[in-house]
Amino acid sequence: MNVIITENYEEMSTRAAEIVCGFLKDNPSSNLGLTTGNTPQGLYERMVRSHWSREINLSKATIFSPEEYLGVGPEDYRSLYKWLDRSILSHCDVKMEQVVRLRGEDPEPQLACERFDQEIAAMGGIDLIVEGLGENGHIGFNEPGSSKESQTRIVALSEETIDYNYKYWNDNVPSYGLTIGMGNILSAKQILLLVSGKHKAKALSQTLQGEITAEVPASFLRLAKQLTVIADREAAELL
Ligand code: GLP
Numbered sequence: 001m002n003v004i005i006t007e008n009y010e011e012m013s014t015r016a017a018e019i020v021c022g023f024l025k026d027n028p029s030s031n032l033g034l035t036t037g038n039t040p041q042g043l044y045e046r047m048v049r050s051h052w053s054r055e056i057n058l059s060k061a062t063i064f065s066p067e068e069y070l071g072v073g074p075e076d077y078r079s080l081y082k083w084l085d086r087s088i089l090s091h092c093d094v095k096m097e098q099v100v101r102l103r104g105e106d107p108e109p110q111l112a113c114e115r116f117d118q119e120i121a122a123m124g125g126i127d128l129i130v131e132g133l134g135e136n137g138h139i140g141f142n143e144p145g146s147s148k149e150s151q152t153r154i155v156a157l158s159e160e161t162i163d164y165n166y167k168y169w170n171d172n173v174p175s176y177g178l179t180i181g182m183g184n185i186l187s188a189k190q191i192l193l194l195v196s197g198k199h200k201a202k203a204l205s206q207t208l209q210g211e212i213t214a215e216v217p218a219s220f221l222r223l224a225k226q227l228t229v230i231a232d233r234e235a236a237e238l239l
Contacts, residue, residue, distance in 0.1 A: 003208065024057075109154055141179035157174070
């Protein structure tokens with residue numbers, strides 16, 4: 001595990017971009033898992049700039065969009081895939097065929113989850129996944145109580161997560177989500193965890209220094225093959 005502490009959000013995003021863009025230059029045909037939330041937006045802005053300056057080329061990569069709200073498809077303004085598309089994919093000329101997304105709108109969502117895992121397996125696994133951290137220690141939508149073997153599935157969002165997601169969609173936050181499982185995340189060859197702000201300090205200290213437990217699913221990341229954590233000073237204040 002490699003932990004990098006930066007002065008602020010901007011520096012966190014710059015260090016993350018160096019890692020992801022460097023990886024893409026060496027592995028242009030790689031499988032990338034990209035999540036949403038506010039935390040990775042600075043990274044995505046930098047990746048878009050690198051795309052326009054031709055430092056990186058995403059045309060051979062496969063992008064996994066590993067979280068969505070239940071009943072929500074790309075035409076819905078709350079779609080997490082659409083958020084990813086708005087912040088990075090559309091600006092980097094990523095084509096629909098290059099994206100494997102969790103289909104929240106599928107009439108058989110459990111089957112959609114199973115198909116998502118089959119596609120990960122068929123593509124040979126995820127090479128690098130970018131994750132943010134929930135204040136309650138969740139990763140993706142793997143809420144407290146998620147086992148380290150969990151696969152992609154439908155989950156009830158915790159009250160904390162629903163409240164937190166208000167800032168994205170006001171009072172229109174769905175109560176259920178589809179999420180890549182902790183087991184799938186831990187199988188990625190590389191995990192990059194980004195954490196910013198005082199409000200994440202407790203969750204980060206539990207993640208890195210507390211007991212490894214399903215009550216803090218992010219703590220399972222310490223079992224990963226290759227984990228890099230980039231946290232700004234405020235998020236790292238309890239370490
Ligand atoms: C949401 C998302 C996560 C994200 C987390 C933190 O629940 N499902 O992927 O990491 O919230 O979001 P933010 O980065 O906005 O703090």
